[in-house]
Amino acid sequence: MQLTDKIALVTGASAGLGAQVSRDLVARGARVFGLARREERLNALQDELGDAFTPLPADVTSEEDIQNTFRRIGDRLDILVNNAGLGKFGPAKDTSTADWDLQINVNLKGVFLCTRAAIPLMQEQNRHVGFGGHIINVSSVAGLMGNPNVSAYNVTKFGLKGYSEALFKELREDGIKVTCIFPGSIETEFFEQAGVSISDHPMTSEDVSGSVMHVLEAPDNYLVSEIVMRPLRPKLKS
Numbered sequence: 001m002q003l004t005d006k007i008a009l010v011t012g013a014s015a016g017l018g019a020q021v022s023r024d025l026v027a028r029g030a031r032v033f034g035l036a037r038r039e040e041r042l043n044a045l046q047d048e049l050g051d052a053f054t055p056l057p058a059d060v061t062s063e064e065d066i067q068n069t070f071r072r073i074g075d076r077l078d079i080l081v082n083n084a085g086l087g088k089f090g091p092a093k094d095t096s097t098a099d100w101d102l103q104i105n106v107n108l109k110g111v112f113l114c115t116r117a118a119i120p121l122m123q124e125q126n127r128h129v130g131f132g133g134h135i136i137n138v139s140s141v142a143g144l145m146g147n148p149n150v151s152a153y154n155v156t157k158f159g160l161k162g163y164s165e166a167l168f169k170e171l172r173e174d175g176i177k178v179t180c181i182f183p184g185s186i187e188t189e190f191f192e193q194a195g196v197s198i199s200d201h202p203m204t205s206e207d208v209s210g211s212v213m214h215v216l217e218a219p220d221n222y223l224v225s226e227i228v229m230r231p232l233r234p235k236l237k238s
């Protein structure tokens, strides 16, 4: 897809990977709606990117917020990047119900609410122009392998893998691409929330966003359904 003049919704646009995907989309001429809870961060990004970036303060877990978000977007959406997410790591026996619910709600319910609202717009577009759009779901290598102290986050990111696979099969005949990306460590604020330290040589948001741009810009006749990205040499030599 050519990204010039395309309309995108990026969730979790206030920080890290979502902010970088927003920058890269705007640099390619797209109009970006950036969704997150921290309005001041979104406004700062708008100061940087200009009118091509529209802040949409919202909580992805709120059905009402997502309905309002889609009212603001209008009747056309070419790209949905389901990026908002968080991890709360620790032993399974110590995982609070609140932390379990939070991860399920942000990482899965948020994706569900945004995707459900986006599909009819993309299907309608497919009827008019013969191409529906592209949904990118940000999973993690934690969506491919379970690890100690990551169990709740593993559940959500494995869930996103299944959701993405079902969606791509369901929507490909509507001209809608679905890509699930599985990155390893990215240098963002994610690790402050997760309560663990990052690997010595993580990837950057620019690295991962670059691959997101690559799949978005691929020709319309095929889709890349999954991408796995890992840092090279993650550990410092001892």
Ligand SMILES: NC(=O)c1ccc[n+]([C@@H]2O[C@H](COP(=O)([O-])OP(=O)(O)OC[C@H]3O[C@@H](n4cnc5c(N)ncnc54)[C@H](OP(=O)(O)O)[C@@H]3O)[C@@H](O)[C@H]2O)c1
Pocket (backbone or CB within 6 Å): 011, 012, 013, 014, 015, 016, 017, 018, 035, 036, 037, 038, 039, 041, 058, 059, 060, 061, 083, 084, 085, 086, 087, 106, 138, 139, 140, 141, 182, 183, 184, 185, 186, 187, 188, 189, 190, 191, 193
């Ligand atoms: N960093 C890594 O190593 C890594 C690796 C693999 C996958 N990932 C995934 O990459 C995605 C982006 O994470 P990141 O690394 O960029 O982390 P980050 O810097 O902590 O950014 C997370 C973003 O999610 C948003 N968010 C969280 N809860 C939200 C809610 N309820 N409603 C709306 N937005 C919400 C945050 O915005 P507000 O707080 O302003 O709402 C923020 O913009 C996540 O899905 C994460 O699981 C990260």
